[in-house]
Amino acid sequence: MSSIPAIASGSIHSEYVEYRAGDTVLEGYLAYDNTLEGARPAVMIVHEWWGLGMHPKRSAERLAKLGYVAFAIDMYGVGKLTDSVAQAAEWSGALKNDPALAIKRFEAAMVALMANAVVDSTRIAAIGYCFGGTICLEMARAGVELAGIVSFHGGLDSVLPEEKRNINAKILVCTGADDPYAPPDQVIAFEDEMRRAGADWQVISYGGAVHSFTNRDADKHGIPGVAYNEKADRRSWEAMMTFFHELFNK
Template structure:
């Protein structure tokens, strides 16, 4: 069943010269979701599009900042809402409940993701044939699941996200290129999961990149991780070196997979 998508409102405001953001409220099967589009209005259109999936905390300032960072690189970046009405959590118990509820029905979770992807692809400023998705923590697991589920994407990247399949593993000869940036010391992604992911990618003959950052813990890209770890006793830590390196590698990855000149050279 295809998701019922209805665009409700569109609000635009300038952030800096060339860079604009648009908050979009839309409906999927009668429920309201809040997305956040960022792009450089001075960049030559149509732009490649990138969905950005939030951490288990929900659609907060962090995921919007990542969308703006992608916009500065020349992408139309859409920070999506997997929980509904843009809600966010302030406590790990609440975040865990939100995340669990959002994935209780994988078909419904896929509808929410695909609705946001369709909204991005339909934008006149976006090239719907050049689409990617990236995600952080919870969002990384969602992005990987959508690659496994056959979403219409050219590339997917996960930052400190779960690597275990939520349903079927990646099918053989999947056209989606996959990049994973993982903390080697992350107890939430044990070594056995990393090994199983490598085997899954090899069995599928997948175009993939796996980078394990020695000593990096969960949420290594988020500067607020240390504060959150201290407040709630969680195994999190910001790692500036891993954050910078993974972001640089993401730029190379997206350029290789989404730039038209690279496609024509193959």
């Protein structure tokens, strides 16, 4: 693991952190308030299917300002960021269809995060956007050691066999009521799955919101059923903060 020169913005320290999962070199974006003392809760942030772009990095900086150690992780590999739907589908599909590889890369990021003295390794959560929300849910299903996860407009189905699922993390799903990529039947199936698992879960559905409602750049791709929604963005962020307060008493 190596760090690339830090950037200072007020009290927020940020840097790119290089780490490995097997032969794959990955590079995440770490941010935290360097005026605070002692170890503190950490939040991993999983990007959309485009790769590690500005949206998860902005979230990392917002979380750092709230006193968390935030790590926007890389699931694809250094430099893998695209505007191509076909390329994004290929990269994300390779991980969604290979849970073992997704877990390996996620856990490599977790190890890199926990190497920082400012991180309380007993209090780590994960959030994800779109593809990243799906990944967070799969990590929860796989029993990865997380206090909780938040999925923002993520897909809710799974390729993990149900008998291999072991959910310990608390789960918050923030979904758009009109999201064509998480339709009502998928939401119902997810809720039934959570009941069978005996999980601690909640689903919040935002009226009028479609896919990618938290990303203010969502509309630029011109994809039907994908659009920013300021109200749903604000409400879902507030729901996440309430969830974190419960998880971390912070």
